Amino acid sequence: MTERFDHKRIEAFWQEAWEKDRAFSSSPSNDREKYYVLEMFPYPSGKIHMGHVRNYSIGDVVARFLMMKGKNVLHPMGWDSFGLPAENAAIQNNIHPSKWTYENIANMKRQLKGLGLCYDWDREVATCAPEYYKWNQWIFLRLYEKGLAYKKLSLVNWCPGCSTVLANEQVIEGACWRCSSEVDAKELNQWFFKITEYAEELLQCTYKMPGWPERVLTMQRNWIGKSIGAEIEFKVKGAPESIRVFTTRPDTIYGVTFLSIAPSHPVVDKIASREKISEIKAFSDKLKNKTKRDIDLLEKQGIFIGASCVNPLTGEDVPVYASNFVLMEYGTGAVMAVPGHDQRDFEFAKAYNLPIKVVINPSDSALNPETLDKAYVDNGVMSPLTPFAGMSNIEAIDEILKILEQKGLGKKTINYKLRDWGISRQRYWGCPIPIVYCEKCGVVPVDLKDLPVILPEDVSFTGKGLSPLANAGAFVNTICPKCGSEAKRETDTMDTFVDSSWYFLRYCSPKELTLPFDKADASYWMPVDQYVGGIEHAVLHLLYSRFFTKAMRDLGLIGFDEPFKNLLTQGMVCKETLKCPEHGFLFPEEVKAGKCVKCNKAVSSGPVEKMSKSKKNIVDPDRIISEYGADTTRLFSLFAAPPEKDLDWNEEGVEGCYRFLGRVWRLVLDNIEFIRDVQKYDPQKDGSLRVPTPLYPTDPTKHDPHKDDSFQRKAEIMDIHTLTHRTIEKVTHDIEERFHFNTAISAIMEQVNALYLFIGSMPVEKLETNGLAKKVLRESIESLILILSPFAPHISEELWKRVGSLTPLYMTRWPDASELALLKEEFTLIVQVNGKLRSKVIVPVGATEADVRPIVLNDAKTKEWINGKSIRKFVYVPEKLVNIVAG
Numbered sequence: 001m002t003e004r005f006d007h008k009r010i011e012a013f014w015q016e017a018w019e020k021d022r023a024f025s026s027s028p029s030n031d032r033e034k035y036y037v038l039e040m041f042p043y044p045s046g047k048i049h050m051g052h053v054r055n056y057s058i059g060d061v062v063a064r065f066l067m068m069k070g071k072n073v074l075h076p077m078g079w080d081s082f083g084l085p086a087e088n089a090a091i092q093n094n095i096h097p098s099k100w101t102y103e104n105i106a107n108m109k110r111q112l113k114g115l116g117l118c119y120d121w122d123r124e125v126a127t128c129a130p131e132y133y134k135w136n137q138w139i140f141l142r143l144y145e146k147g148l149a150y151k152k153l154s155l156v157n158w159c160p161g162c163s164t165v166l167a168n169e170q171v172i173e174g175a176c177w178r179c180s181s182e183v184d185a186k187e188l189n190q191w192f193f194k195i196t197e198y199a200e201e202l203l204q205c206t207y208k209m210p211g212w213p214e215r216v217l218t219m220q221r222n223w224i225g226k227s228i229g230a231e232i233e234f235k236v237k238g239a240p241e242s243i244r245v246f247t248t249r250p251d252t253i254y255g256v257t258f259l260s261i262a263p264s265h266p267v268v269d270k271i272a273s274r275e276k277i278s279e280i281k282a283f284s285d286k287l288k289n290k291t292k293r294d295i296d297l298l299e300k301q302g303i304f305i306g307a308s309c310v311n312p313l314t315g316e317d318v319p320v321y322a323s324n325f326v327l328m329e330y331g332t333g334a335v336m337a338v339p340g341h342d343q344r345d346f347e348f349a350k351a352y353n354l355p356i357k358v359v360i361n362p363s364d365s366a367l368n369p370e371t372l373d374k375a376y377v378d379n380g381v382m383s384p385l386t387p388f389a390g391m392s393n394i395e396a397i398d399e400i401l402k403i404l405e406q407k408g409l410g411k412k413t414i415n416y417k418l419r420d421w422g423i424s425r426q427r428y429w430g431c432p433i434p435i436v437y438c439e440k441c442g443v444v445p446v447d448l449k450d451l452p453v454i455l456p457e458d459v460s461f462t463g464k465g466l467s468p469l470a471n472a473g474a475f476v477n478t479i480c481p482k483c484g485s486e487a488k489r490e491t492d493t494m495d496t497f498v499d500s501s502w503y504f505l506r507y508c509s510p511k512e513l514t515l516p517f518d519k520a521d522a523s524y525w526m527p528v529d530q531y532v533g534g535i536e537h538a539v540l541h542l543l544y545s546r547f548f549t550k551a552m553r554d555l556g557l558i559g560f561d562e563p564f565k566n567l568l569t570q571g572m573v574c575k576e577t578l579k580c581p582e583h584g585f586l587f588p589e590e591v592k593a594g595k596c597v598k599c600n601k602a603v604s605s606g607p608v609e610k611m612s613k614s615k616k617n618i619v620d621p622d623r624i625i626s627e628y629g630a631d632t633t634r635l636f637s638l639f640a641a642p643p644e645k646d647l648d649w650n651e652e653g654v655e656g657c658y659r660f661l662g663r664v665w666r667l668v669l670d671n672i673e674f675i676r677d678v679q680k681y682d683p684q685k686d687g688s689l690r691v692p693t694p695l696y697p698t699d700p701t702k703h704d705p706h707k708d709d710s711f712q713r714k715a716e717i718m719d720i721h722t723l724t725h726r727t728i729e730k731v732t733h734d735i736e737e738r739f740h741f742n743t744a745i746s747a748i749m750e751q752v753n754a755l756y757l758f759i760g761s762m763p764v765e766k767l768e769t770n771g772l773a774k775k776v777l778r779e780s781i782e783s784l785i786l787i788l789s790p791f792a793p794h795i796s797e798e799l800w801k802r803v804g805s806l807t808p809l810y811m812t813r814w815p816d817a818s819e820l821a822l823l824k825e826e827f828t829l830i831v832q833v834n835g836k837l838r839s840k841v842i843v844p845v846g847a848t849e850a851d852v853r854p855i856v857l858n859d860a861k862t863k864e865w866i867n868g869k870s871i872r873k874f875v876y877v878p879e880k881l882v883n884i885v886a887g
């Protein structure tokens with residue numbers, strides 16, 4: 001009886017061994033090429049979920065594989081541990097955020113260790129630790145010094161649910177990204193990072209990042225939102241003021257029939273008629289909390305402000321409207337409206353009965369503004385209503401700009417949708433902003449030597465109102481670093497995205513005491529060679545990290561431009577849902593025999609959805625790991641789908657992976673007697689199995705392979721040998737080039753099946769005496785364990801030891817596929833008769849002249865051409881051609 005596959009014991013044993021050996025610790029070294037593989041660090045919510053399991057299993061395969069390939073691998077892990085949930089837990093359960101966070105970290109660390117992930121735990125960082133956030137503050141002060149951190153009064157997105165300010169990116173369709181409450185506007189003095197200073201570079205570099213998914217690059221480009229256009233001045237009729245508009249289409253200026261301005265535009269107070277002002281104010285207030293993105297969705301509305309402007313090129317009067325779709329924060333807050341060629345203006349003109357002019361036509365027809373049912377937004381030819389009739393509108397842009405420039409009423413400009421990054425948060429559990437306010441000196445930065453500004457522990461907070469720190473007297477009241485008089489500390493904390501914008505640099509020198517990181521360490525390890533994480537970070541975290549990298553480069557801290565060379569965004573982990581017509585989504589245990597246990601109504605299986613609490617389709621990794629083991633859990637999450645695709649979780653698939661590992665276990669242990677003390681077959685030393693002995697019948701007419709036992713046996717051995725090397729080649733390629741772990745795993749499964757068939761067909765006595773079979777079996781099983789190990793490291797280490805290896809797997813080299821073993825089995829031999837190509841036959845690789853002669857002479861076509869003549873010469877050029885001289 002084979003020993004039982006006791007995954008619990010094996011996994012615990014190897015996890016302890018790895019930890020004791022500090023198996024995955026890393027340090028810079030010049031004799032091996034470095035490789036930095038990083039998975040996005042988690043927020044310590046308390047428990048890992050399947051998304052984490054998948055993310056970290058992907059990174060772990062890459063790390064283990066490259067270690068075996070001889071790379072010097074850095075594979076760290078840490079905690080993004082400041083943030084809202086800790087504070088909410090504090091409010092709800094009366095537990096201090098710090099205690100809650102560190103308890104969660106301990107539990108999640110236990111879970112990650114239980115998955116056998118190969119992290120260098122010596123490099124662990126937690127962003128809520130003063131040793132870490134001290135450097136947030138240090139970086140903040142350096143940016144402040146450079147003018148890249150500044151303070152301004154600004155309207156912020158205020159979430160009434162979380163009682164905090166949200167970044168634009170955290171507002172999704174007017175609602176909070178976290179709690180979905182509708183977001184209001186509030187005016188506050190806020191700290192900003194000047195990310196806009198880097199807008200152009202951030203954009204340009206996206207065209208030089210081949211290791212990133214195109215989808216993510218496109219999202220970043222759209223977020224940066226560069227527009228090339230012009231600013232044009234429209235003089236107000238009968239007043240000294242003028243309104244500047246931003247347009248990307250100066251070619252449409254002859255079609256302007258009104259102006260649209262943001263209701264909050266300062267010109268309103270100066271030029272609007274008295275009786276309209278309060279109406280416009282009210283309209284403006286209603287729009288305060290809207291972002292550009294939701295404004296696009298609104299029905300177009302506006303108010304005539306009671307004033308007009310003059311078109312600088314036509315001299316026509318154009319009425320001015322305060323409109324709900326013009327945003328004060330973009331461009332100049334004013335738009336020249338061209339209903340003939342802009343769809344928003346078209347809708348507005350229809351609603352308010354304003355004239356529509358066509359000034360650009362398609363090249364083959366003329367549009368009639370009376371019958372137009374939507375704006376013509378494409379390129380075309382300038383219409384006879386303009387002085388450029390017949391010219392392409394693209395060319396007209398330059399001509400028009402020339403005239404405007406001469407008149408001093410227009411100039412080319414570039415606009416970006418990207419806004420500066422507001423980092424102030426009215427929250428407790430975050431990094432204090434190291435600034436002091438002094439009545440005499442104003443805004444004073446804390447001295448670098450006085451960092452960190454420690455987040456005080458004893459703060460009472462209710463989750464309501466402004467910053468909780470404002471009530472912590474001992475924290476707030478301080479001394480001005482400049483003049484020594486009484487002063488007050490800044491009570492806002494930093495957005496937690498600041499913490500995660502440079503953690504990958506801290507991993508390079510996590511214990512560094514004098515700087516955020518050591519420059520030499522960073523230049524050795526950085527950039528991250530492979531970053532793995534969720535697509536939800538396509539703009540926020542990934543753009544901020546890119547900005548930080550560039551800003552730190554300009555502070556002289558590092559010497560490179562981009563932090564992440566290659567990016568893999570993994571798909572979501574999904575599962576089928578269960579739905580009761582009365583009670584909605586149900587947990588699996590709320591369903592008995594297809595019926596809801598509450599109302600006995602038939603339950604339908606709903607759509608496959610991302611695992612979530614609300615859909616009640618979450619699978620707890622702890623349960624899967626304890627039932628099936630870490631290796632199975634990892635294997636399934638890698639096998640069920642390619643990494644970028646969504647993964648459909650199903651328990652049968654998990655069981656299938658568990659059974660597969662059991663098969664591997666028995667395969668090795670059941671045959672261990674035959675292979676333990678055997679040298680593996682080594683094509684480099686032992687030569688190709690094909691040459692020089694031909695494995696195929698020398699004379700097919702006399703030989704029946706199905707009866708000839710030794711012949712067949714050798715062919716089978718050869719097949720296993722070839723398959724072994726083919727599998728190595730495929731698995732290597734699938735990991736290295738494509739991250740297609742699923743197809744790599746199926747190839748390994750096929751090899752296991754083939755080995756079972758091979759052994760099953762070989763009587764035990766034969767296996768014992770057949771030296772070649774034993775060598776090849778040894779070779780195949782050895783490589784099987786090696787190539788399985790990045791996916792299922794525990795069982796692999798155990799089997800590796802059992803087959804008699806003395807060094808642990810993680811110190812063993814990845815096998816190479818042998819060219820000799822991969823040689824084709826057959827080739828096409830060209831047959832010439834009297835110098836002319838007459839036929840082709842298929843013959844085995846390694847065939848000698850004696851082997852091919854009967855095959856060629858029996859070939860029907862060749863026979864036809866020889867036509868009974870006598871054969872005077874038979875010339876064989878091995879593996880190429882045969883020439884027969886007949887006559």
Ligand code: ANZ
Pocket residue numbers: 226227246247248249252325326327328329330331332333334335336337338341342377415
């Ligand atoms: C006249 C025009 C004619 C326009 C036409 C477009 C088409 P992007 O590409 O997004 O930069 N615009 C300018 N400032 C705006 C603001 N603060 N709020 C809302 N819309 C604004 O868009 C630039 C175009 O959006 C500008 O070009 C302007 O309308 C409008 F056939 O000017 B256009």
Ligand code: ZN
Pocket residue numbers: 438439440441442444480481482483484485487
């Ligand atoms: Zn002072």
